[in-house]
Amino acid sequence: MLEIKDFNFSYSNSPVLRGINLNLKKSEILALTGESGAGKTTLALAIMGLLSGQASGSIIYEGRNLLALPQTELWNYRWNKISMVFQDLEGALNPVLTVGKQVMEPMLEHRLLSIEKAKEKTKKLFKYVGLPEGFCSAYPHNLSGGEKQRVLIAMALSNDPEILIFDEPTSAVDAITRLEIIKIIKKASQNKAILLITHDLTTAYQLADRAAVMYAGRIMELGTGKEIFKEPKHPYTRGLLRSYPTLSTTKDLQGIPGKQEIIERGCPFQNRCTQKIADCGKKTPRLKQFGGRQIACLRGGIVSLLEGENIFKKFGETTALKGVDISLAEGETLALVGESGSGKTTLAKCIMGLEKPDGGKIIFQGKETKERNKELYKDLQLVFQNPRECISHRLNVLETVMEPLNIQRIGTFNERKENAKKALKNVELSASDQFLGMYAHHLSGGEIQRIAIARALVLNPRVLIADEPTSSLDASIQAKIVKLLLKLQEEKGLAMIFITHDIALARKISDRIVVLLGGEKVEEGPTGEIFAKPRHPYTRDLLKTAPNFSPETAYLKPPKNRPEGACVYASRCAEAGEICIIKRPAIFKVGMQKVRCHLYSRNEKEVLHAVNTNRNHTVSL
Amino acid sequence: MSAKNLSDYLIAFFIIICLNFLLPRTMPGDPLAAIYGEEALLSLTPELKRDLAAQFGLDKPFFEQFLFYLLSLLKGNLGYSYHYEVPVSELLLRAAPWTMLLIGSALIVSTVLGYVLGLESGWQRGNSADKGLLTGLMFLSGFPDFFVGIILLLLFGVSLGLFPISGALTPYMGLTGWSLIKDVLWHLLLPLTSLVIAEVSAIFLLVRSTAVTVLGEPFILTAKAKGIRKRHIKFRHVGKNSLLPLFTRTGIRVGHMITGALFVEIVFAYPGIGLLIYNSVMARDYPVLQGVFFLVAVAVIVCNLAVDLLYRTIDPRVR
Numbered sequence: 032m033l034e035i036k037d038f039n040f041s042y043s044n045s046p047v048l049r050g051i052n053l054n055l056k057k058s059e060i061l062a063l064t065g066e067s068g069a070g071k072t073t074l075a076l077a078i079m080g081l082l083s084g085q086a087s088g089s090i091i092y093e094g095r096n097l098l099a100l101p102q103t104e105l106w107n108y109r110w111n112k113i114s115m116v117f118q119d120l121e122g123a124l125n126p127v128l129t130v131g132k133q134v135m136e137p138m139l140e141h142r143l144l145s146i147e148k149a150k151e152k153t154k155k156l157f158k159y160v161g162l163p164e165g166f167c168s169a170y171p172h173n174l175s176g177g178e179k180q181r182v183l184i185a186m187a188l189s190n191d192p193e194i195l196i197f198d199e200p201t202s203a204v205d206a207i208t209r210l211e212i213i214k215i216i217k218k219a220s221q222n223k224a225i226l227l228i229t230h231d232l233t234t235a236y237q238l239a240d241r242a243a244v245m246y247a248g249r250i251m252e253l254g255t256g257k258e259i260f261k262e263p264k265h266p267y268t269r270g271l272l273r274s275y276p277t278l279s280t281t282k283d284l285q286g287i288p289g290k291q292e293i294i295e296r297g298c299p300f301q302n303r304c305t306q307k308i309a310d311c312g313k314k315t316p317r318l319k320q321f322g323g324r325q326i327a328c329l330r331g332g333i334v335s336l337l338e339g340e341n342i343f344k345k346f347g348e349t350t351a352l353k354g355v356d357i358s359l360a361e362g363e364t365l366a367l368v369g370e371s372g373s374g375k376t377t378l379a380k381c382i383m384g385l386e387k388p389d390g391g392k393i394i395f396q397g398k399e400t401k402e403r404n405k406e407l408y409k410d411l412q413l414v415f416q417n418p419r420e421c422i423s424h425r426l427n428v429l430e431t432v433m434e435p436l437n438i439q440r441i442g443t444f445n446e447r448k449e450n451a452k453k454a455l456k457n458v459e460l461s462a463s464d465q466f467l468g469m470y471a472h473h474l475s476g477g478e479i480q481r482i483a484i485a486r487a488l489v490l491n492p493r494v495l496i497a498d499e500p501t502s503s504l505d506a507s508i509q510a511k512i513v514k515l516l517l518k519l520q521e522e523k524g525l526a527m528i529f530i531t532h533d534i535a536l537a538r539k540i541s542d543r544i545v546v547l548l549g550g551e552k553v554e555e556g557p558t559g560e561i562f563a564k565p566r567h568p569y570t571r572d573l574l575k576t577a578p579n580f581s582p583e584t585a586y587l588k589p590p591k592n593r594p595e596g597a598c599v600y601a602s603r604c605a606e607a608g609e610i611c612i613i614k615r616p617a618i619f620k621v622g623m624q625k626v627r628c629h630l631y632s633r634n635e636k637e638v639l640h641a642v643n644t645n646r647n648h649t650v651s652l
Numbered sequence: 653m654s655a656k657n658l659s660d661y662l663i664a665f666f667i668i669i670c671l672n673f674l675l676p677r678t679m680p681g682d683p684l685a686a687i688y689g690e691e692a693l694l695s696l697t698p699e700l701k702r703d704l705a706a707q708f709g710l711d712k713p714f715f716e717q718f719l720f721y722l723l724s725l726l727k728g729n730l731g732y733s734y735h736y737e738v739p740v741s742e743l744l745l746r747a748a749p750w751t752m753l754l755i756g757s758a759l760i761v762s763t764v765l766g767y768v769l770g771l772e773s774g775w776q777r778g779n780s781a782d783k784g785l786l787t788g789l790m791f792l793s794g795f796p797d798f799f800v801g802i803i804l805l806l807l808f809g810v811s812l813g814l815f816p817i818s819g820a821l822t823p824y825m826g827l828t829g830w831s832l833i834k835d836v837l838w839h840l841l842l843p844l845t846s847l848v849i850a851e852v853s854a855i856f857l858l859v860r861s862t863a864v865t866v867l868g869e870p871f872i873l874t875a876k877a878k879g880i881r882k883r884h885i886k887f888r889h890v891g892k893n894s895l896l897p898l899f900t901r902t903g904i905r906v907g908h909m910i911t912g913a914l915f916v917e918i919v920f921a922y923p924g925i926g927l928l929i930y931n932s933v934m935a936r937d938y939p940v941l942q943g944v945f946f947l948v949a950v951a952v953i954v955c956n957l958a959v960d961l962l963y964r965t966i967d968p969r970v971r
Contacts, residue, residue: 079877109879117877122870126969127892137878170968186878 032057032224033078033113033194038088040070040077040248045293047073048248051088052318055194055224060216062227062239062256065271068291069245071228072118075196078226079115080105092194110137114187118198118228120179124171131157131167134186141190156185160215177208184215195219196226201234213237232275236260244268247291247299252332254324261557261623264324264332266362266524267300273521280559281538282364283514285521298329305524306334306361334361336396336494336526337382343390344377344550351377353550354391359494362524364517366541366558368534368573370590374550375530376416379496382528383413396493409439412487414500416530418479422471422486428455429467431482435490454485459511477504484512491523498530513540534577538562546570549590549599556624566626568607569600598629606630661957668949672942673721730946731939735932740943743928748947750820751924754840754917755909758847763902765848766855771894773856774863775886785856793853798915801846805919808842815842818921843920847913851905858901862894869893896967903959907952 038051048070055061063071076082078090080097089096092112097105114137117123124133131153138149154164160181171179180200187195197216201209209231216225216238229235235242239256244267252265263269270287272280289303297312298304304311310329318325326332339357343350352374359365367375380386382393384403393400400407412435415421422431432451436442442450452462458481460466471479480503487495495516501509517540519525531537537544537558544561546554546569554567565571575585591602594612598604601611610629619631696704705711712720724730730740769789773782792800809817816822821835866872867890875885914926921927925944932940964970 081873081877106879106881109877111879115877117870117874119870123874125871125875125889125893127896127967128888129968136875136880140878140880140884172969186874 032092034089034091035074035078036089036091038074038077038086038090040073040082040084040086042084044085046248047084048077050317051248051250053243053250053253055226057193057224058221059240060220060225060227060238060256062229062235062242063245064229064232064235064242065245065251066291067230068247070248071245072198073248074245075115075198075226075228078194078196079109079113110187110190110192111141111143112192113194113196114190114192115196116180116183116187116198116200118202120176120183120203123183124179126171129168129170130174130182131169134167134182134189137186137189143190152189153185156188157182159188159218160185161211177204177211180204180208180212181215184212184219188219192223194224194226196228198228199230200227201229201231209234232260232272233277244271247294249299249327250318250325251300251327252324253318253326258324264321265326265328266304266306266333269333269362270303279563281562282542282558283517283539285517288522298327305522306330333363335359336361337528338394339378339382339391340394341391342378342381342388342393344374344381344386345389351550352381352388355547355550355552357382357528357545357552359526359528361493361526362520363543364520364527364529364541366537366544367528367530367547368532368537368544369547370532370573372549372590373547375547376498377550378547379413379498379528379530383411383496385413405438408435408492409490410493412490412492412495414480414483414487414495414497416499416502418476418483418503419471421483422479424471427468427470428474428482431471432486432489435486439490441490450489451485454489455482457488457515458482458485459508460485477508480504481508481512488519492525494526494528496528496530499532500529501536502531502533509536516540534573535579538577546573549593551599551627552618552625553599553627554624556622560623564622564624566621566624566631567600567628568604568630572603598627657960661953665950665953668946668953669722669725672946672949673718675942730943733932733937733940735935735937735940740939743940744925744943744947747923747925747928750922751910751913751917751926753820753836754843754847754922754924755906755913757840758844758851758913759902759905759909761844762848762851763855763898766852767859767894767898769852770856770859771863771886771891774860774867774894775890777860777864777867782860786860789853789856792849795850796915797846797850797912798919800849801843801916801919804842804846815839820923839922843913843916843922846916846919847909850912851909854905855898855901859894859898862897863890866890866893892966896963899959899963899966903952903956906955907948910948910951 033055035051035053038048039046040048051074053061063074065071073082077086078097080100080102086098088098090098092108097108100108124130131150134156135149135153138144138152139146143149144152150167153167157164157166162178162181162185166174166178166182171182174182180203184200200212200216204212213234216227219225220238227235227238236256242254242256242259243250244252244259244265246267252259252263252268259268260272263272267287270285273282273285274287276284287303288305292302294301297314298307298316301307301311308330314329316327316329318327319331321331335358337357337359339355341354341356342352343354344352355374355378357365357378367378369375377386381388382395384400384407395407395411426434429448429451432454433447436447436450441447452467455462455466460478460481474482480500484497484500487497497516501512504512513536516525516527520527527540529537529541541558544554544556544558545552546561546567548569554561554565554570556566561570562574565574572585572587576587588603593599593602596615597613598607598611598616601607604611608629614629616627616629616632618625618627619633620626621631702711728741730744732738733740733743736743769785773785776782795803805817808814816839820839821827821832822839825835827835872885872889875889880889910925911929913924914929916922917924917926918930925947928940929944931937932944
């Protein structure tokens with residue numbers, strides 16, 4: 032319905048919008064989101080023809096370029112075809128005119144209706160947005176914020192436009208009104224094209240058919256609303272989502288490092304991006320199709336650092352890993368949870384090259400790792416479960432922490448020493464000469480573990496695999512270490528595989544969770560989703576055992592033998608049926624999770640068992 | 653109008669009455685000397701002095717004096733003019749209508765003119781029209797009102813002989829009806845013009861700056877987006893909002909104008925309050941000055957009250 036092509040706009044030669052390509056479709060809501068200063072409102076005003084500055088490109092509506100039209104002709108489009116709900120609630124209404132008059136004004140101004148009919152229509156519009164008719168004669172100062180917002184919407188609808196722009200319609204209203212406004216927008220969207228500008232990501236998620244994320248005057252990511260906010264692919268979008276508190280995310284809030292700056296050359300986000308490469312400073316990325324959505328990133332969005340495919344590992348007769356797939360993206364935390372013996376540590380060791388897998392392959396930073404070498408450990412580090420065993424009693428603190436630098440031959444001795452000291456301070460340890468000279472047997476378990484973490488971080492690795500790194504620490508030290516790791520992730524894009532049996536901890540630090548049981552991945556999904564809707568019976572049981580202050584004590588049956596060719600949880604599963612003992616379940620996609628469980632099988636026979644078990648469990652597909 | 657606002661005005665009124673009572677009594681020396689002046693007292697016999705003191709109640713205790721003063725005020729007794737030898741109230745009643753006519757019309761003309769020009773100038777901010785108006789009016793406002801009066805008097809009254817050079821109407825003509833009105837307006841025109849020239853630029857600047865501010869308000873953008881014609885934006889949206897500070901200012905201006913008219917009235921020998929003040933000062937006629945002070949204070953209070961009431965009708969926010 033409206034098409035924006037290669038649109039550029041600048042105020043007195045400082046560019047505000049660059050290379051915008053967007054189109055609005057009838058009966059569709061396009062959400063435009065991003066930090067303030069990204070140019071969202073400017074784009075809206077440009078569509079309205081209300082900007083004075085240097086514009087190039089075109090905004091095409093009904094076959095005509097609105098940018099080329101003189102003001103007198105634009106007058107016909109304003110409010111009749113394109114109208115807008117302005118952001119500034121307090122200022123957008125004239126304080127000395129009744130709101131009814133202001134809603135009526137455009138109908139009379141464009142000579143669409145007689146005064147009587149306009150009055151009637153105004154009343155109808157007030158009803159439409161959920162305001163009593165009597166409010167027509169109220170003045171703006173008589174109304175609450177939510178009521179003003181409704182008046183503004185009624186006003187925007189007065190001439191029944193085809194295109195409706197909402198600028199932050201929910202930012203100044205309370206939660207209840209917000210829902211009402213969302214309802215009204217949805218209602219209005221039935222036969223109109225809607226551009227919804229909002230930094231409220233949940234509103235965008237609830238309303239948008241498509242969403243565009245803007246940064247520094249450019250569109251960084253464009254795709255369907257549901258996908259963009261559930262699975263961001265641009266580092267900027269992910270940063271926005273991580274800074275935005277919602278009830279459906281459980282991970283601690285993280286921001287985006289740095290601030291928006293004017294960047295002449297290269298990617299506008301380069302100064303804040305944790306996966307920047309040399310090219311990012313030279314070439315400006317354009318929106319390109321990457322798997323169902325458009326991303327403006329030279330690296331094709333968030334890069335995958337680690338891929339493990341179908342990893343097998345046997346120890347004699349026991350199969351420790353039965354074909355596990357794993358992936359880890361830049362700046363992501365993946366929590367590997369599961370009981371002892373589930374294969375978590377083995378998987379970590381296989382990835383690290385400390386155990387040679389019996390099948391499958393492991394790709395690290397785009398290259399398959401066949402054997403372990405020095406190069407690999409520059410970017411990949413591990414913190415072990417038992418610190419006393421992994422720190423040599425022959426080395427003092429300084430030598431221990433400096434060791435990776437020595438091996439990789441990075442810097443002079445003094446530089447190495449400084450780096451080591453910094454790493455020690457980061458983990459809340461002393462960097463005094465006295466402490467540097469101590470040996471492992473002088474130190475407490477907590478101190479040794481922190482030394483191990485310092486040693487792993489001294490190289491600034493891209494990926495850290497941490498095997499129960501905080502289980503031997505006091506809760507207060509654990510909190511500090513976890514915060515440090517998350518800070519490193521925010522600032523440097525550190526990716527982590529966090530192996531833990533502490534579900535509560537995993538909930539606060541991870542983006543994604545993989546639940547392992549008996550060497551198999553039984554469930555995988557975004558952390559918030561897994562906690563909100565655990566799908567696999569084992570996951571459900573596991574969540575019940577997580578630390579909480581509830582007076583009830585959960586009980587989980589101890590593991591029993593697991594015959595080959597059965598579900599790994601069959602012997603303990605309260606919902607298990609016959610099929611679970613006979614057949615190993617395949618992996619099913621349920622919501623945002625992948626679950627290895629027969630409950631979710633589409634095959635009728637298999638579903639049957641789930642119905643037959645006759646338990647109070649809704650099985651949603 | 654809330655009771656609170658009304659009581660505020662009553663309090664202000666009471667304070668003025670008290671000040672009018674206290675001021676002469678706080679002056680050093682004999683109160684009679686303060687009222688009538690040293691020269692007048694010299695010619696008085698002690699008996700006359702005693703009589704006068706008794707008449708003013710000056711031989712009574714302070715509180716009784718205050719009550720006596722209030723009672724005389726209630727009766728409309730503002731004292732007796734030593735110079736004119738008539739009651740002060742009579743003098744004031746004679747002069748006040750002329751001043752009201754002069755100031756009232758000057759207030760209206762300067763406000764309307766300043767508003768229209770200011771709105772236009774603010775709307776066309778930066779244009780040649782705006783620059784021309786701004787420069788012209790700033791230039792005019794540089795002249796004091798009496799100077800403008802003298803120039804007008806010399807040019808149109810003396811040299812060209814188009815207008816009368818003194819008074820408020822042609823004496824001894826016994827004019828009535830329409831010809832009286834014409835005569836009054838004819839006399840009024842020059843003093844009115846000088847007052848308007850002196851006053852208009854302040855209003856112009858106020859309205860212009862308000863209009864410029866209002867033009868930056870988001871609701872103006874809303875109106876533009878709504879496709880409202882420029883003319884309608886200018887009057888309906890900018891114009892109405894620019895009225896608000898103008899009203900406030902007008903209330904304050906009244907008091908200032910009454911005294912400001914003094915010079916113009918002297919220049920044109922216009923028989924208003926200003927001329928009365930001048931003559932009374934010359935004659936040290938303190939009772940008359942006290943009366944004028946009282947009248948001006950009351951007038952300012954009444955005007956502010958009126959502005960307050962009017963403001964309510966144009967700004968819904970203070971209703």
